[in-house]
Amino acid sequence: MFRYTSKHCKQCYLQEDPFHNITINTQGLCNLCENSTRTPERNWEKRQKQFEEIIAKRDRSAQYDGLIMMSGGKDSAYMAHMLTKKYGLNLLALTIDNGFEYPETFENASTIAKKLDMAQLVYRINPKLMQEYYKFLFCNPAILQKDCGQVCTFCGRFLVRTATELAANMGIPLVFSGHNPEQIFLMGESIEEDPDRITMMEFTMALVQEDTATAVKAWEKAHSANRTGQLLFPLKLSADNVSLVFPFQYFPYEPDKMRETVQRKLNWLPIKRFSKTYIASGCKLVKLWAYLAHCNETNNYVDFEFSTQVREGTIPLSTIKNFYTESAADLDELAELTHDLNMAASLQEMLSSHFGKENELHKKLAS
Ligand SMILES: [Zn+2]
Structure with missing residues (x-):
């Protein structure tokens, strides 16, 4: 989200990054673009059929067909519209x-729920625990990663689990989550046919378990x-x-088109907390780990x-490019977030x- 070097890939804009072995x-x-083969062909017709089979099996006598995780972003808005x-x-x-959402998250989610005539539940997790x-x-140094990826990896899994626990307690058989294909892959839930991709996903999952x-x-x-x-x-x-269902592995993921659709049909508003150019939204913690x-x-x-x-x-x-600029x-x-998390001393x-290097946040917290 923030740039640290002008050495970046001219095709995908990724920065040179020895930690992740990204070279230009x-x-x-970059070596990812250099070695990239075409995106694996996916049989979307077959996948759509699989998706339709899953929802056809639902219990029609239940109060709800499913629970949908609604983060207020374009992906969950589009998914809600489609379903x-x-x-x-x-x-x-x-x-x-989670105690660290922007107000627009709730505003967007509530607009979408009203517009689509869905019942809505806002579930606040124990703030002290969060x-x-x-x-x-x-x-905690035991789990710290250089790119701070541990925050989203663990929290993402915890939130999905929380949603499915709630659904189980309420007798709701299906949970829909609007994670994008990359995120689904990182959670080990992606449908893959290519043997290399399968191996990579298994490897990633073994690391997550560890x-x-x-x-x-x-x-x-x-x-x-x-x-x-x-x-x-x-x-x-x-x-x-x-049953946990990730719809974006059954349909092509087209973020630009999706955003346009939800703006037009649901009065959905982009959350511009990260940049004036909207691509994705998230909670306040994103800026800190980024x-x-x-x-x-x-x-x-x-x-x-x-x-x-x-x-x-x-x-x-x-x-x-605009997003980053x-x-x-x-x-x-x-600094305010650090104090809200009661972790100024620990973070320092x-x-x-x-x-390694002195950084601005450290100086700010020390002052
Ligand atoms: Zn590249």
């Missing part, structure tokens, strides 16, 4: 409040063997008796997502022991 060749291309309008599903919209959880994700075990141990150590570790770091993404990745001179997983989307032609390079770290906001310590 003399023609100005209700095209497939006529009766859905409960779930918006999870504060402790995020402090742990940002500052990291999860480490996290549970570190959490329990820091919280006197408190059992919440199992709850916050689930090994399985989904609760029992619930800033930390930038201090460590690494791309973060969102940078990788954008570069994949450019490479696959789903987003124009000019949009990505218009995004800047706001140190006051980051972490910054001085794990981040």
Whole structure:
């Protein structure tokens, strides 16, 4: 999200990044672009059929056909539109409040729910627990990654698990989540045919399982063997008796078209907290881990997502360039967030022991 070098790929805009082995060749291309073969052909007709089979099996006597995770972003808005309008599903919209969302998240989610005549549930997780959880994700050295990817990896899994637990308790058989194809892959839920992709996904999942075990141990150590570790770091993404469905692996993912559709049909508004050029939204924590990745001179997983989307032609390079040009770290906001998380001292310590160079946030927190 923030640039740390002018050495970037001319095709996908990814920055040179020794940590992730991203190099830029003399023609100005990164090794991902240089080695990229065409996107694997997917049989969308067959996938759509598979999707329709899943929803055809639903229990029609239940109060809701499914629960839909509603983050207020364009992906969940588009998914809600498709599931209700095209497939006529009766859905409960779930918006999870982790305590660090922007107000627009709730405004967007509620506009969409009203517009599509969906019941809506805003579920606020115990704020004290969330504060402790995020402090742990940002500052515990046992799980720290150079690109700060641990924050979203763990939190993403926890939120999906939370949604499926709620659905299970309410007797709702299906949970729909609007994660994009890259994110689905990183959660190990992607339908893959290519043997290399399957191996890569299995490898990624083995790492996640390993990291999860480490996290549970570190959490329990820091919280006197408190059992919440199992709850916050689930090994399985989904609760029992619930089917978790990621619609964007059954239909082509076309972010630009999707955004245009939801703006036109649902009065959906782009959340411009990260940049005046909207590509994706997220919670307040995104800016902090993006800033930390930038201090460590690494791309973060969102940078990788954008570069994949450019490479696959789903987003124009000019949009990505504008996004980065218009995004800047706001140190006051980051410092305020750090204080809200009650972790100024821990973060300062972490910054001085794990981040080589003096950085602006460290100075700000010290002042
Ligand atoms: Zn590239």
